[in-house]
Amino acid sequence: RDRRERHRSKSRDGTRGDKSVTIQAPGEPLLDNESTRGDERDDNWGETTTVVTGTSEHSISHDDLTRITKDMEDSAHLDCSRHLGVALGAALALLAFLTPLAFLLLPQLLWREELEPCGTPCEGLFISVAFKLLILLLGSWALFFRRPKAFFPRVFVFRALLMVLVFLLVVSYWLFYGVRILDSRDRDYRGVVQFAVSLVDALLFVHYLAVVLLELRQLAVRSADGPSRFYNVGHLSIQRAAVWILENYYHDFPVYNPALLNLPKSVLSKKMSGFKVYSLGEENSTNNSTGQSRAVIAAAARRRDNSHNEFYYEEAEHERRVRKRRARLVVAVEEAFTHIKRLQEEDQKNPREIMDPREAAQAIFASMARAMQKYLRTTKQQPYHTMESILQHLEFCITHDMTPKAFLERYLVAGPTIQYHKDRWLAKQWTLVSEEPVTNGLKDGVVFVLKRQDFSLVVSTKKIPFFKLSEEFVDPKSHKFIMRLQSETSV
Amino acid sequence: LLSFPFQQRIEIHKLRQGDNLILGFSIGGGIDQDPTQNPFSEDKTDKGIYVTRVTEGGPAQVAGLQIGDKIMQVNGWDMTMVTHDQARKRLTKRNEEVVRLLVTRQSLQKAVQQSMMS
Numbered sequence: 001r002d003r004r005e006r007h008r009s010k011s012r013d014g015t016r017g018d019k020s021v022t023i024q025a026p027g028e029p030l031l032d033n034e035s036t037r038g039d040e041r042d043d044n045w046g047e048t049t050t051v052v053t054g055t056s057e058h059s060i061s062h063d064d065l066t067r068i069t070k071d072m073e074d075s076a077h078l079d080c081s082r083h084l085g086v087a088l089g090a091a092l093a094l095l096a097f098l099t100p101l102a103f104l105l106l107p108q109l110l111w112r113e114e115l116e117p118c119g120t121p122c123e124g125l126f127i128s129v130a131f132k133l134l135i136l137l138l139g140s141w142a143l144f145f146r147r148p149k150a151f152f153p154r155v156f157v158f159r160a161l162l163m164v165l166v167f168l169l170v171v172s173y174w175l176f177y178g179v180r181i182l183d184s185r186d187r188d189y190r191g192v193v194q195f196a197v198s199l200v201d202a203l204l205f206v207h208y209l210a211v212v213l214l215e216l217r218q219l220a221v222r223s224a225d226g227p228s229r230f231y232n233v234g235h236l237s238i239q240r241a242a243v244w245i246l247e248n249y250y251h252d253f254p255v256y257n258p259a260l261l262n263l264p265k266s267v268l269s270k271k272m273s274g275f276k277v278y279s280l281g282e283e284n285s286t287n288n289s290t291g292q293s294r295a296v297i298a299a300a301a302r303r304r305d306n307s308h309n310e311f312y313y314e315e316a317e318h319e320r321r322v323r324k325r326r327a328r329l330v331v332a333v334e335e336a337f338t339h340i341k342r343l344q345e346e347d348q349k350n351p352r353e354i355m356d357p358r359e360a361a362q363a364i365f366a367s368m369a370r371a372m373q374k375y376l377r378t379t380k381q382q383p384y385h386t387m388e389s390i391l392q393h394l395e396f397c398i399t400h401d402m403t404p405k406a407f408l409e410r411y412l413v414a415g416p417t418i419q420y421h422k423d424r425w426l427a428k429q430w431t432l433v434s435e436e437p438v439t440n441g442l443k444d445g446v447v448f449v450l451k452r453q454d455f456s457l458v459v460s461t462k463k464i465p466f467f468k469l470s471e472e473f474v475d476p477k478s479h480k481f482i483m484r485l486q487s488e489t490s491v
Numbered sequence: 492l493l494s495f496p497f498q499q500r501i502e503i504h505k506l507r508q509g510d511n512l513i514l515g516f517s518i519g520g521g522i523d524q525d526p527t528q529n530p531f532s533e534d535k536t537d538k539g540i541y542v543t544r545v546t547e548g549g550p551a552q553v554a555g556l557q558i559g560d561k562i563m564q565v566n567g568w569d570m571t572m573v574t575h576d577q578a579r580k581r582l583t584k585r586n587e588e589v590v591r592l593l594v595t596r597q598s599l600q601k602a603v604q605q606s607m608m609s
Contacts, residue, residue, distance in 0.1 A: 487524060487575055488543050490517040491582045 092163050093140055096170050096203055100129060103177060103196040107189060110182075118189045125193045132200045139207050165206055173199050239438040242450055245459055246430060249450075318378075325375040330408060332371040336364040337404040361395040376411065385411065498563070501592045503554040514582060514590065515549020516542050516556055521575030531559040533597055539563070540570045540578045542594075557596065564593040 104126075173195075181192055340360050355363065372390065376382040397407040432438060434448035450457040505512040520529055520540045531541045542560045545552045562570045565581045573581070582590060 487521075488517045488519045489575065489579045490544070490546075491514045491579060 089163060092166055092170075096166050097133065097137065099170055099173065100133065100196040100200050103173075103199065104129070104193060106182070107192050118193070122190055122193055125190075125197050129193075129197055129200055132197075132204055136200070136203055136207060162206065162209075166203070169199075169202055169206065173202075238434055238436065238446065238448055239432065241461075242430075242432050242438075242448065242459070245457065246450065249457060322375075322378050325371070325378050326412065329368070329371040329375040329411075330404075332368040333404045333408055336368045337407075339364050339367070340398065342401065357395045357399045358391075360398050361391050365391055365394060372411070381411065497596045499555070499560075499594050499596065501551075501554050501556050501594055503550050503556065503590050503592065505588050505590070506550045512583070512585065512588065513549070514551050515546040516551035517544040518562070518575075518578055518582070519543040521578055522572055523574040523576075532561070537561075538572075540573065540575075556592070556594065560594040560596050562592050562594050566591055 177195065181195070340355075340363065343354060369387075373382070376385060393410060394407060429452070431451040432448060433451060434446075436446065436448075438448075444462060446461045448459055450459065503514050505514055507513075518540050520526070520532075520538060522538045524538065526532065526538045527535050529535070529537065529541055531543070532539070540562045542551075542556060542558055542562065545556055545558050562578070564570055565578075566587070568581050570578055570581070
């Protein structure tokens, strides 16, 4: 079943359907995914995330996806094609760049004696060619050859189109050149130069076309456990938009805390008390089971369900507890900070009492440790902050003369993912799931999902309404007022 | 049981000015107007006719009409549910020289006006 699934996904590459693509930062090895998941974790994941899968007759389960992405064969093959694409582009660009120079130089080299002398207009044209080529060079570098932030396993339609265009342009120019000029050994050098200039102009225009093809649309982002953000994004292909979103995800979204996701078990367990269904009368073995289960579900739904009540009280209690602990923590930290101060020049202290930031941090950490620990435990943040990390942060704050509030901010507010220790939270392995081929452009209503092991980002696109801004001039002297008590009539 | 604040009957004798008979005050309000704009009404949904201005020395002032009075009746015609224009017409009938108004006055308003006029 394994191999068949994999084979199917490979053969489906060219057709519409469920596409999954690995996004990987260049040069990093694939992270190890846990492909074995406990039963209860699976359930919760199903509850809280929404996944968009395409309408294909074979649906791939999550496990299959992770297995597919671990396939080393695939990744090696994709690496090759990426380099090929870049190399091809570079070669074409080089060719396009050198062609005008060749046009200019060949007559000089081949039949210099026969050429008519060409005065100032030529020189002007030479200068313009030089500058235009320089601009082209800079522009191409800016647009195409900056280091890609992520690796796209597919050829861009857009870039491919451009390359084809450039190729055709250059080829046709060479053709004309070969036939009209080389063969007949045209004497008019100025004509040749103008010909070369026209080629450079054409290349510049193609470049301009490339720039113009990026215009504006909008993007909205949702996350699995709640927080959502809205982003403005240009007219990108789906995969590029996905990468862009991931970058922003790391610094915009608060870190994902699986512990906070689920209802406390005590509240949920009461729901699942069993129902015994007694069927009276005829026993029809085939439809009995479904009928029975349906009856159980209906009965369970109709029964007076008080679990929401308990949930409410539980939450209120939890809130109160958190606030109490937080208050204790704040007080403890403030007090702790008053124990140390920066050494001034005029203070006379013997060297034994002078501490460097690390020691100072350790000294005051003891007085706030307990409060901190209790608070973190209540807010279920303790996996994110080891003692070492807290000490480091404290040291950092002391060094920079920060207030206790600044020190605490990191713990009181769930910060963006990028704030936390890199190893743990910055996994680079994401999976992109989308109904449409991922090189398609973003359209209104496109939805795709960026998945990691335990949560996913659902992204939906909306088009910004087209703004029509009109201008109206207001004369400052025109601001006049009268008292108005409705209409007033004098009788 | 509604409690009526101070009610009064006021008889105004119109003054002839040229071709017109004038009363010497201005009205605001009406069922076609915005009641929230009325500074004199206690209840901001009250769409009744209110006296918004009283001309100095005019017939209305002489008769005892005060700014902020709500006109309930004019010569027996009800004024609590009329449009602004209807109210004006009822007050400015050309064949009437005397109009008898039934007005109510908030006692608080009275105190305020007295302090305003002094």
